[in-house]
Amino acid sequence: MADKKMGGRSLCLPGTPSFLGYANCVGGKEGEGPLKESFDRISTDPFFGEKSWEKAESAMVKIAYDGALDKAGLSPSAVDMLFAGDLLNQCIGTTFGLKESGAAHFGVYGACSTMAESLALAALMVEGGFADVAAAATCSHFATAERQFRSPMEYGGQRTPTAQWTVTGAGAVILGREGSGPYVTHVTPGVIVDAGVTDANNMGAAMAPAAYDTLSRHFTDLGRSPGDYDLIVTGDLGELGSRLLRELFQKDGVELGSRYTDCGLLIFDQEKQDVHAGGSGCGCSASVLTGYLLNGVRSGKWKRILFAATGALMSTTSSQQGDSIPGICCAVAIQKEKGV
Amino acid sequence: MADKKMGGRSLCLPGTPSFLGYANCVGGKEGEGPLKESFDRISTDPFFGEKSWEKAESAMVKIAYDGALDKAGLSPSAVDMLFAGDLLNQCIGTTFGLKESGAAHFGVYGACSTMAESLALAALMVEGGFADVAAAATCSHFATAERQFRSPMEYGGQRTPTAQWTVTGAGAVILGREGSGPYVTHVTPGVIVDAGVTDANNMGAAMAPAAYDTLSRHFTDLGRSPGDYDLIVTGDLGELGSRLLRELFQKDGVELGSRYTDCGLLIFDQEKQDVHAGGSGCGCSASVLTGYLLNGVRSGKWKRILFAATGALMSTTSSQQGDSIPGICCAVAIQKEKGV
Numbered sequence: 001m002a003d004k005k006m007g008g009r010s011l012c013l014p015g016t017p018s019f020l021g022y023a024n025c026v027g028g029k030e031g032e033g034p035l036k037e038s039f040d041r042i043s044t045d046p047f048f049g050e051k052s053w054e055k056a057e058s059a060m061v062k063i064a065y066d067g068a069l070d071k072a073g074l075s076p077s078a079v080d081m082l083f084a085g086d087l088l089n090q091c092i093g094t095t096f097g098l099k100e101s102g103a104a105h106f107g108v109y110g111a112c113s114t115m116a117e118s119l120a121l122a123a124l125m126v127e128g129g130f131a132d133v134a135a136a137a138t139c140s141h142f143a144t145a146e147r148q149f150r151s152p153m154e155y156g157g158q159r160t161p162t163a164q165w166t167v168t169g170a171g172a173v174i175l176g177r178e179g180s181g182p183y184v185t186h187v188t189p190g191v192i193v194d195a196g197v198t199d200a201n202n203m204g205a206a207m208a209p210a211a212y213d214t215l216s217r218h219f220t221d222l223g224r225s226p227g228d229y230d231l232i233v234t235g236d237l238g239e240l241g242s243r244l245l246r247e248l249f250q251k252d253g254v255e256l257g258s259r260y261t262d263c264g265l266l267i268f269d270q271e272k273q274d275v276h277a278g279g280s281g282c283g284c285s286a287s288v289l290t291g292y293l294l295n296g297v298r299s300g301k302w303k304r305i306l307f308a309a310t311g312a313l314m315s316t317t318s319s320q321q322g323d324s325i326p327g328i329c330c331a332v333a334i335q336k337e338k339g340v
Numbered sequence: 341m342a343d344k345k346m347g348g349r350s351l352c353l354p355g356t357p358s359f360l361g362y363a364n365c366v367g368g369k370e371g372e373g374p375l376k377e378s379f380d381r382i383s384t385d386p387f388f389g390e391k392s393w394e395k396a397e398s399a400m401v402k403i404a405y406d407g408a409l410d411k412a413g414l415s416p417s418a419v420d421m422l423f424a425g426d427l428l429n430q431c432i433g434t435t436f437g438l439k440e441s442g443a444a445h446f447g448v449y450g451a452c453s454t455m456a457e458s459l460a461l462a463a464l465m466v467e468g469g470f471a472d473v474a475a476a477a478t479c480s481h482f483a484t485a486e487r488q489f490r491s492p493m494e495y496g497g498q499r500t501p502t503a504q505w506t507v508t509g510a511g512a513v514i515l516g517r518e519g520s521g522p523y524v525t526h527v528t529p530g531v532i533v534d535a536g537v538t539d540a541n542n543m544g545a546a547m548a549p550a551a552y553d554t555l556s557r558h559f560t561d562l563g564r565s566p567g568d569y570d571l572i573v574t575g576d577l578g579e580l581g582s583r584l585l586r587e588l589f590q591k592d593g594v595e596l597g598s599r600y601t602d603c604g605l606l607i608f609d610q611e612k613q614d615v616h617a618g619g620s621g622c623g624c625s626a627s628v629l630t631g632y633l634l635n636g637v638r639s640g641k642w643k644r645i646l647f648a649a650t651g652a653l654m655s656t657t658s659s660q661q662g663d664s665i666p667g668i669c670c671a672v673a674i675q676k677e678k679g680v
Contacts, residue, residue, distance in 0.1 A: 090427070130345060192440075313435040
């Protein structure tokens with residue numbers, strides 16, 4: 001067993017679970033951004049044909065999940081376990097969207113790190129022999145997040161320069177023991193890191209120390225350096241958070257350079273789309289992973305990437321009570337070829 | 341690997357992860373109930389010395405977690421992974437209570453089934469060789485749940501006869517590969533079951549079909565019957581839900597009889613404590629498991645029990661939008677002796 005548990009907290013998956021299918025679904029604004037070609041479904045109707053934004057979010061994650069199953073060529077009954085969660089109170093986005101999946105359901109909550117957390121757990125279940133096929137899914141919707149975390153949409157609140165734009169998007173992946181890749185080779189789960197940031201309009205700053213913690217442990221545990229990856233992608237640190245992450249590594253004499261980017265910077269056009277510090281939300285890293293990133297690994301554009309989604313573990317109640325914003329980051333190493 | 345994955349969704353854990361330590365912490369009302377002798381810490385101060393109920397809930401789960409570590413004789417750094425979640429929006433109860441644990445943190449959301457979900461995942465991680473030591477913890481607080489899900493405490497709302505009383509309590513367990521038991525032998529994770537119940541004051545009825553689904557699959561998958569367990573305990577179906585569960589099994593010609601009970605019925609005195617249909621909340625099954633139940637297995641009172649926590653996967657938003665209440669139930673088989 002010792003070969004799975006590495007030094008530190010990192011885990012090695014010698015069986016290298018394979019992606020069998022993956023898909024996404026996004027809103028109109030995301031569909032106008034730089035990654036538009038990588039989305040399976042773009043809905044210009046923010047309600048996705050439903051009567052409320054919450055139901056729209058559920059509809060969206062169902063579309064992504066069904067799409068991933070289709071691409072895997074599997075029926076819903078082939079999925080042994082499904083790990084899913086979202087930002088809505090009590091995770092109703094994924095619960096209602098996926099309540100008819102028929103799979104063993106494990107609700108997870110990692111805020112905007114949920115895609116990496118759920119992917120990591122699904123991969124570990126396959127690796128551990130507990131599932132032949134395991135799935136992971138998450139979603140977020142700009143309108144549900146705005147009214148739950150900030151102000152009623154009708155209020156038209158002004159946004160601060162450090163604010164990020166919650167992505168309307170969902171992503172789902174299906175993993176199995178046998179497949180033609182890409183493959184999951186390592187997982188470095190996150191510890192909660194609280195740097196004392198209290199500004200709920202500056203999530204990037206709150207999450208950057210957690211990303212630094214997880215990524216630097218990942219490199220140490222595996223004896224790797226950033227240069228061992230063709231691409232290192234954090235979840236949704238945005239402009240400010242990703243700059244902070246670069247600076248934290250620079251203090252160690254490590255230059256992340258051009259191989260490093262962030263899903264929150266990739267999904268929107270920072271010049272033209274007026275999203276301030278970039279994209280955020282569970283659906284941000286989920287829709288970028290299940291299109292642009294996995295497509296790139298599959299096509300051989302990148303041989304090995306490190307996907308490190310980040311989450312801010314706060315609520316309106318904790319912020320109203322003056323609490324700081326703890327961050328978390330879960331990293332998953334993904335490569336084109338089988339083997340660790 | 342095939343020996344772990346059984347027919348249906350049930351999982352076998354041949355390595356039988358052992359409880360190394362477990363502890364709980366409850367409020368004053370719980371401390372006056374029938375299980376008072378099984379609680380490690382009873383606080384007559386509902387604020388647990390904190391300034392808000394939410395902070396009290398966090399303080400409570402920290403006490404339980406620290407207590408479990410103490411009993412296991414382990415320092416916090418010995419814990420590889422921690423699975424934790426709660427009922428508060430964005431799971432702030434466990435996040436803030438356990439943010440300094442230093443363990444790899446996996447946030448989970450299973451509503452009131454969280455103790456079983458987190459315990460199951462921790463056990464699977466140990467069994468799979470991904471953790472030497474894994475922990476699970478959850479909590480709930482009557483006052484935080486009332487004001488989040490129902491009415492402001494000051495309003496003094498009238499309760500319906502089918503309403504349950506959210507337990508102020510927390511529980512934590514530490515599992516490891518080697519130990520003197522009790523041992524986890526099997527897990528039957530739940531699928532989401534939506535029976536169409538829309539009455540948020542009748543959670544028991546919403547969750548009973550999910551409990552029936554998981555328990556009946558457990559018996560079928562393992563080739564066991566209720567008679568193979570000395571005790572079968574659902575999470576918090578309460579008076580109405582547990583009666584419904586008995587009736588669902590009776591339709592199959594199966595009599596659960598006196599070996600079946602429910603954490604929501606055990607924790608309060610139904611005659612004297614005015615809790616209507618019984619206890620509920622993540623802390624209900626958590627505090628009953630980590631005292632009365634595990635003590636009973638350890639002492640030999642019961643050789644084998646089936647712990648099946650139940651959850652109602654709704655939010656105030658979903659109920660306000662007229663949605664039904666999907667239920668879920670995760671079952672974990674626990675026994676005194678090692679071996680499956």
